[in-house]
Amino acid sequence: MEHVMPTSHVTEEARKGGFLGWLDENIEKPFLFAGLLAIILIITFQTFYRYIITQFTDGAGSAVWTEELARFIFIWISYLAASIAIKNRENIRVDFVYDRLPVKWQPAFWIVNDLCYLVLGVVVLVMGIDLVRFQIRFPQIAPALQIPYYLPYMILPIGFGLMSLRLVQDIWKEIKKAGIKSGIAAAGITAVIFAPVLIGIDLASTTILFGYFAIFLVVGVPIGISLGLASLVTLIGSGTLPVDYIAQVSFTSIDSFPIMAIPFFIAAGVFMGSGGLSTRLLNLADEMLGSLPGGMALATIATCMFFAAISGSGPATVAAIGSLTIPAMIERGYDKFFACAIVAAAGAIGVMIPPSNPFVIYGVASQSSIGKLFIAGVIPGVLTGLVLMAFSYWYSKKKGWMGEAKERSPKSIAKAFWDAKLALMVPVIVLGGIYGGLMTPTEAAAVAAFYGLFVGLFVYKGLNMSNIVDAFMEVCSTSAIVIILMAMATVFGYVMTVEQVPAKIASFILGVTENKILILLLINVLLLVIGTFMEALAAIVILVPILLPIVTKVGVDPVHFGIIMVVNLAIGFATPPVGVNLFVASSVAKVKLEEVSRQIFPILGLMILVLLAVTYIPELSLMFIGD
Template structure:
């Protein structure tokens, strides 16, 4: 008997360990396989759609059309967007306003972090429950997707699944926070959260507009992520006013991002991450150094030029600073440049990343304003190049005055040609994106998908920077980064609709136009507003919140929507380097391991030059519209 039981006794702990290991894997990595497969699928599907339309249909007479591809890709995109949000919660990545939060004591930071989680939890539970109600309704009265011929309740299932996972991750994070601090802090957070919602639960009527903006500002101040602040403020307003059913929040959470143009966002992010993983930034820097290195401030000039090249791939300011700054800031310091100047130059040059196409802020502005994304892309080229040239002129002047000369090494036509050849695959990305769009071959979303596919192939098989050790992490970075933006857009759509119902944009437009109808004064006031907002709010969030308010005002005084998009993006790009919250400054100072305050002082004259460029772009529309009109 004993001998028969021995294996069981030995095996039981082993089985228990295996079971715990499996549960731990589900706990830690549940979303990752779905996100990896989903992102890879939509890249391949849209790339296939593009090549099928322009190659297969021309070669095969009766090839037909692959109408199912776009619909399938959209549904998968919605699924991975909401499946990636729990991953972002777990990694504590989100877009929030931290000005007040960062100044709290450690005790109150613990408490208000839990308050933020509990507020997010409220929205997650509501959307999950309302999502189940929508699925039940769809099952009773089925609606069929036109291309795939599947019931709509199948794609809509992501609402209860995705938001339930968010709730799970929020509960886990709150539990960890309680363990870090104390149960009393958890109780205090629960009490504060209850007090926040008590006025609505008691039915106190403050007026829909007051509730909408009052709660939005309150959630922002206490550090709730901006997208969730928009969704919660909308939910509270619907509860207090009763103007629309609550399940509207769940419905718009799906339909607002079931959009082909919005899919360009993860594709452009993916292209930048895939190409950056393969040593792309180093090849671009070598090319710029060959061309500009001999001049005074040669490394600074090469840095700015490289940022301009990289901007045409990544579409992101902070990503440009991280990729280029990690190489150039140490190199500039080694060659005798002032380390604060080096950080300031890289931070400012990184802002060009959202001006030169492809640019995610242009995609979001185009969706919010219904302006042509293709026209926005081409209109951003000259302002981006002008900003780069101004920064290069300033760097040249400062370097010459301080004796920071370029690196002395032999340069020749042969070495320059070799640098071009080494960087050829990186330089092809803007050609693919812009050539495809303006050649009429691809939509911006298709061009983005092809660029992501190209970056994947180059990263795996040619540069070989993408491998089994980092490819999953690269995919997860794409998913979590884009999910934050996508959820922000979904919640902003709900917020914007309530503003429209309450006629908020019309009232604000009437108020401003009642003071003055001068285009010059109105644009100046808007620039000042955007510069202030850019100091504490991320550019993407500012765009989705402010476009519905400001666009009606500028169009009434004759400003072209495409021109206004450039004004907005250039303006908010300055916010990337505006103390005290400029994210590019944070990235640059962390690379150089210097104090943010010292870098902020060094960047002030550069900010003055960037504002001068902004004023030129604002009051000389031809800078933006010259290439568009041609």
């Protein structure tokens, strides 16, 4: 669950603060807007250059500089956008404990959260300055652009310096609201948290690593920052690696072309969603299924499946489709709790059907083919949708929720298809480009983002001067949260590897049983539990280094395991008590989460049956994948 400060409040503060207030509100935005637009255009140009322009130039002057320039800009906007996520309190965190604290204690714990984050920010800021100085003293040159590496590395002191500034602002804002006593209490709690390592208490490295990670999660520190802080504390306490390793990896771990697919897929979903895409897809699904019992529920699930092939995100699918279909279902007589539950469950398909950000992250973490993961996710996603449709049809018929009686004909269906044609082209571009051998997943994502931007601006015209900056900021902020999570998880994973944690866990489990069926069952249970309180992307980057060696030793294909993992964690999106899809759906309908949770349990049971089928019938995932 995320805490988000209302933007209207920020805007009002900026207005009252005059020019300085405006500058404080907007300092990152021009750079982020220009940077995101630049990398979309650069990679789109790279793709067209390779397949079109070279046909007329005999391949001369290949655009080798484009990928390197795009990577460097991507790293810059990722760390610059992190400050906006801090300012708007948009981060992936475990709020289960925080939300249950007495209201009078919450400000102090929020300041503790900020202070812990600030520790990492200041450390990377200082180490980043040292790294830039080292690069100036012993210059390295980027191979394609022929620029000194200290220029791209300057994002570390600049980005983490800006993050630290935003954290100080947030701490001061909280102290002004809650009082100086809360600030003093928070400082004391923070000092107690770090005291064991600072005073040199002798603890095992693994105890420090996982103990501190758990403490930071309980406090409410963002998961990515918790990973980085736990790694930092472990390096200080054990001395196994130099502390400045964190700054180096903060750059090198995301200097990766495949990871760039994440902001591009997010951008494609945001741009298309802003252009009235959801309405067109819903009209198409309603034309095809609306006359059946539970027709609106069936249309909702089908629309979620269509939208999943664009957004790559479960919560985004629920927000975009649920805001249209939940009120429509309630108006047609459906139980409002059922309406919320079915949208929350169908939204989970958003991460199964490609493109899917969890598949991108799993592919990077496991060194698996992202293209193969995409194609392997189609059948599990469609199967989940069909099972939800069958349940909705049966349940609606039982409750007497009949379809809407209106004239439907091949002509009206054809018209609905025609109206939605541009939206339906996105998965064709992405999957067709990848499996036709024309584009890498990252290039396909960039072309899809460019297509979404063009359609949103000039065809659907939902993107305009009044909302285009907000759309760009949403893309940058959302992707930055994920990118920082991946960077810090890389540090965490390397510390685990040095301490041989994955090998020890694998030996322990394989010592208990080497039965493949039982091991997969245990892992499924573990993932279902973790998925109830941890966001899927965070769970993937943390658990892949631990679990993948175990399953490969018992003969599970890494691509198949990626599908098992993502389907598992997708179910977590809709599982109480902290399933994010449930929060989004219940907020759309303005109903209590507890009521929606009771309604969703039988639906979750069916989704778990699909999970078991996917787990123990590998062909469901791998039948269309070549050797």
